[in-house]
Amino acid sequence: MVLDERFDSVTGTWYISLDGEIDIYNAPEFKERLHQLIQRQSGNFVLDCRGLNYIDSTGLGVLISALRRVKEYGGEIKIQNLKPYLKKIFVITGLDKIFTIEVGNHEQ
Amino acid sequence: MVLDERFDSVTGTWYISLDGEIDIYNAPEFKERLHQLIQRQSGNFVLDCRGLNYIDSTGLGVLISALRRVKEYGGEIKIQNLKPYLKKIFVITGLDKIFTIEVGNHEQ
Amino acid sequence: MSSDLITLSVPAKPEYVMITRLTSAAVATRIGFDVDQIEDIKMAVAEAIIMIINQLISPDKLLVIFSLEPKLISVKILGEGNWDSNDISTHDLGQAQLSKYILGSMMDKVEYQIDNGTIQAILMHKNLGV
């Protein structure tokens, strides 16, 4: 699910790699993890979804809930390297308008 | 199922690559194909199983039936590059004793 | 000839939704949908299940019935067994809206069977080669 996380204190950004599947089964754990990171250090988020194969509406709900918290301190969540069929879900649900979705490779 | 087939007239051998899954659904087609080759040109057989992910008892049955025909003219069937969990099935069923099973890469 | 039926029954628990996804993918593969369509069907089945599980009152079992015709798959997802108040649900209307958008876009037709405000079953179908 969350493969890797690191905070870059220069840019004030959490870099997170997502992996495998995020679904109704592990979404609660994913939510817990994101909220912990937000509490440890408020910052922007960059989610690298290169390894993500599946996300369902409960996973999207977790992202929305995280975004709400991040917006409270004026942060943003960028989503990178989504596979096309996952990008489609963000578009269908209109979430491509509230997250910053970056196509292609934007490594730091 | 059968990815590729070619007859080497120098060694009198059919080289065949197997691919994907051979199961109760496509075994009849696999049997048909092997029997056609035997009729076209009697020879030894080398089956490259590098791409084979699954074979069930009906697939094994087809190999046994082909072997019976090949033995009639004194030929043999060599099976190469089986994945370990498929090799296991040949051992369990005792078929490792009637086929020549070669481990590792024996490209021609 | 009548259509072939495949039915899968699982406990209505989050850990089993993955199994319904893989079975759906296998069924869709068998009737010849392409990779993108298989992904759509897999997702739609999962979202339908999430909608039924994530209600104030939810069932303890789920039945997924695939009906296979030459150019069409229809899937009925229905709650079964005891319907009881739910301890795993987020009862989240925003959530349900997300599922609804996904279902509507992935499948060619979606029907909800609602009784007393609770979704009892979801029936949907997708045409092959559209």
Place this chain on the structure above:
Amino acid sequence: MSSDLITLSVPAKPEYVMITRLTSAAVATRIGFDVDQIEDIKMAVAEAIIMIINQLISPDKLLVIFSLEPKLISVKILGEGNWDSNDISTHDLGQAQLSKYILGSMMDKVEYQIDNGTIQAILMHKNLGV
């Protein structure tokens, strides 16, 4: 707590055996079997189905019932519906022997329910972490 049940029903036709394999793999994955054991369970379920299909008299439906306990999976495969003389079978005893060897080696316990010389059901189980 009683064990969780997952049931899958498919027409007794060769083209649907693949679906039972993938569902079996998903179920085995969910309870934590490792890659080799998942392969074993997948294969065993398929061979049990082949044995039931490949008889002189065979059913028109197959029911696969997975019963999940913390350290054990048991699977019952049974013929259902109409039992009739078989047009797809090879009625091949050598074939059945192959299946039997595979089943016996892949699973920790296998039981055949035979009536009038026809296998009606096969019950098998595998322990986790052996």
